[in-house]
Amino acid sequence: MKQLPFLNDAADHRAAVDSSTPAATPAAANPRRPAIIVPVQATAAEEIARQCGAIADTGAVDVIEWRIDPVIAAVTSVRNTDSNAAATADSAEMEPRDLAEAVLNLAPYVTAAGLPVLMTLRTGFEGGQAEVGEDVYTEVLRTVISGLAEEAGLPEPAKRSAGVTWALDVEIERSGATELIEAAQDRGISVVASHHNFAGTDSAEAMGATFTAMADAGADVAKIAMMPTSGADVAELLGATARAEETLGIPVLGISMGQLGRASRIMGADFGSCATFAQLGESSAPGQIAVADLAGVIDELYG
Known part of the structure; x- marks a missing residue:
């Protein structure tokens, strides 16, 4: 198992304030x-924080995954409601920079916890x-990348990234x-390439x-997630992950979803997975x- 590359030793931001030797994530x-x-x-700032x-506070988590698609969906819904226009994905996709700015404005509420953020x-x-098209997806993320990178020269209190990875x-x-x-990567941000199949x-x-x-x-990490319909599907996923771990030079992550795939979440590291996803709520x-x-x-x- 190759280690996830964007872990940081200064993960406990609150401890970092009080100590010159911050605690590492597990x-x-x-x-x-x-x-x-x-x-x-x-999607609300205070609830995100x-x-x-x-x-x-669990002390057991290494990375927060910040899902910004609910933020995009919420901003789109409010805009369509306020405009009293027909609510379509296409109408929302006309202003990707506004969507990116909504994301960037919420970033400080995520980073306040001090953990690395995916x-x-x-x-x-x-x-x-x-529900965004190819061009809007690319433009939103490209603008977010630039927005985070532009903060490098700002004083610490003004940074959305708050020094986290x-x-x-x-x-x-x-x-x-x-x-x-x-x-x-040009701006020092690691990339997890992903592919999901919820149908099989x-x-x-x-x-x-x-x-x-x-x-x-x-990519810095390769991730796939599949929906199994049998134990054989779970075995196929674990086998593919193990082979990729052996042959590729980057960390890999293979997930078999649902109740049937729980072995991949618990013992995935035995087959080369560098991480696993859990839930709190x-x-x-x-x-x-x-x-x-x-x-x-x-x-x-x-342990």
């Missing part, structure tokens, strides 16, 4: 342990809440994926090809396990 302190990632899907703080704009193509999820199937990977499990050959395509595109995908329960098992297995 996976940063123990390379044998897969990272635990917990999603936040709230509350959830992120609660995640950090920003994810999950499209409707792959089971998310953002950022990473970006890029759906490898989107037409602008390679461009986004390059743009993020791709063939072993297709999963292997997807992992390879992600590595060839220059609302889940972002079927089969996520409560963070306290999952962390306890991982402590026993990889």
Whole structure:
């Protein structure tokens, strides 16, 4: 198992204020342990801050996944309601920079918890809440990348990023994926390339090809998530992940979703997965396990 590359040793931002030797996240302190990632899907600033703080308070989480597709969906809904116009995805897609600015304005509420942040704009193509087209997807993320990078010269209190480590999820199937990977990495932001199938499990050959395509595109991490219909599907996913871990030079992450796929979330590291997703409150995908329960098992297995 190759370690997730955007873990930081200064993860506990509140401890960093009081100590010159900040606490590391569990996976940063123990390379044998897969990272635990917990999603936040709230859209209101105060609720985002509350959830992120609660995640950090567990002491068991390495990364917050900030799902910005609910933010995009909420901004789009308000705009369409206020304009009294016919609510269509196309009308919302005309102003991607406004959507990106709404995301950037919420960033301080995420980073206040001090944990590394994986920003994810999950499209409707792959089971998310953002019904945006290819061009808008690329433009929103490109603008967000630039907005975070432009803060490098600002005084610390003015920074949206608050000194934490950022990473970006890029759906490898989107037409602008390679461009986004390059743009993020040019600004020091790690990229998790992703592919999701909520309808079934791709063939072993297709999963292997997807992992390879992600590595060839220059991603820092390659992630696939499949929906199993049988135990054999889970085994196929784990096998494809193990082969990718052995042959590719980047960390990989393979998830089999739903109740049937829980083995991939608990013991995925044995098959090469660098991380696993848990939930604190609302889940972002079927089969996520409560963070306290999952962390306890991982402590026993990889502690």
